[in-house]
Amino acid sequence: MTLVRWDPLREIERWDPFPEMGALQRQMNRLFEQLLPTDGGERVGLTFIPAAEIAETDGDLKLKIEIPGVDAKDLNVEVAPESVSISGERKSETTTEEGGMTRSEFRYGKFKRVIALPAVVDNERVGAEYKDGILRLTIPKAESERQKAVKVRLG
Structure with a gap:
């Protein structure tokens, strides 16, 4: 060396x-x-996990959940006073034949997402719309939540 x-x-x-x-x-x-x-x-x-957005107003919560490629019949939505549960199945539309697909980055299969809500809600009056792969829920806050905010006088 x-x-x-x-x-x-x-x-x-x-x-x-x-x-x-x-x-x-x-x-x-x-x-x-x-x-x-x-x-x-x-x-x-690897499972498919839908993305979600929550917007809060004085009277209600608005949830947007992104679930592309899932039929409404394959979705189950449950609203509890403090959470929303979305479950379902994203099914593959592609059939692999000889010389067919060699790679897929899509995720298929059963999924479940539970979203904790920032306020207690009235789960008896939920509005729902499912269009173009976006689930929109409008959930009114419980009456007790609407009265929570109190203006405090200073001085």
Whole structure:
């Protein structure tokens, strides 16, 4: 083995990590594709979780839940005084034939999402609309919640 004498005046070489990071990312992608097997184009173990938005007004809560590709008949919506539960099944429309699909990033299967509500609601008077893959719920607040806000005088 040959020792190289250290010279403090010699220019330090800069290391560029980006090419190595790209190679590492490709290796990690291959590893995850092997660890998460597919079954007919569907990822096993990964479930579809719908995204949600909540808007609160003085009188009610408005929920928007994004559920593309799910028929209304495959949805079950339950509203409790403090939460909303959405469950259903997103079914694959693609049939794999010889020479067919080689990769799918869509997630299919049964799902369930429980959303905690920021206020107690009157779950007897829920309005619902399902259009273009968006479920819209209008849920009135319980009468006790509407009267919670009290203006406090200062001074």
